[in-house]
Amino acid sequence: MNQNALVEQVDAILPQTQCTQCGYNGCLPYAQAIVTEHAPINRCPPGGDAGIEALSRLLNRAVTTLDTNCGQPEPLQVAQIDEAHCIGCTLCIQACPTDAIVGASKLMHTVLPDSCTGCKLCVAPCPVDCINMVPAEREWTAEDADKARTNTRRREARLKRKHPEDQPLAARTLSNKAALTASANNDAEARKKTIADALARARARRRGETA
Incomplete structure (x- = not known):
């Protein structure tokens, strides 16, 4: 799979709230950083544990707990x-x-x-x-x-x-x-x-x- 296609798949998992809690400029930049810079997959509070697990399966990385320095999951x-x-x-x-x-x-x-x-x-x-x-x-x-x-x-x-x-x-x-x-x-x-x-x-x- 080429890199651009993988970025799109990662982006499809991210919740698209565009909240920037991950430290990036939105969901797509975070997806790009995950693929191209090996950024941690646990920096998305809106995605929560389910998002981390989905990214782990896609990228064959270890499941980790949410980095709470980025925030906590909460109801919409x-x-x-x-x-x-x-x-x-x-x-x-x-x-x-x-x-x-x-x-x-x-x-x-x-x-x-x-x-x-x-x-x-x-x-x-x-x-x-x-x-x-x-x-x-x-x-x-x-x-x-x-x-x-x-x-x-x-x-x-x-x-x-x-x-x-x-x-x-x-x-x-x-x-x-x-x-x-x-x-x-x-x-x-x-x-x-x-x-x-x-x-x-x-x-x-x-x-x-x-x-």
Whole structure:
């Protein structure tokens, strides 16, 4: 079997949550590292023990316990935006690896729960802390994984066309989750002022609600 075909088989086992807990930029980069760099097969919390065992069988490697430094398996959660406090900064949209958040600049955003993988990458960049993770009303399935893989690859292809010099979005989010992403830094000073102004309005609104 050639290397590319093996990467695709490894990627097919990974859950496609794109959470980056493994330390790589998403499921496909982790699959590539497993095949080409002999990366450990136990770094995927969403895949859990079942994923490790499947990778072990495919690659003829020893079964090992999950590396809990990467995280713990947990039931599927999805992101939920407190729309009353959303300031429309678009940072969560930029952070989402599967295009599960819709909205526009200075307008309210919302999450498409059927497309959300529970990766949590949108939480840290939100400057007003209006994104929470809530229990999903479904379990993660193979169909969900296929959809997430398709959405992720489509998004990365679109970003590559628009910003060929940039790192993948997940890499930018992983390296500095709390900062503006590279694609948000056009006219950075104006953008910072816009967000600062929006933050001030959000804080004033919240003070009024709690008074």
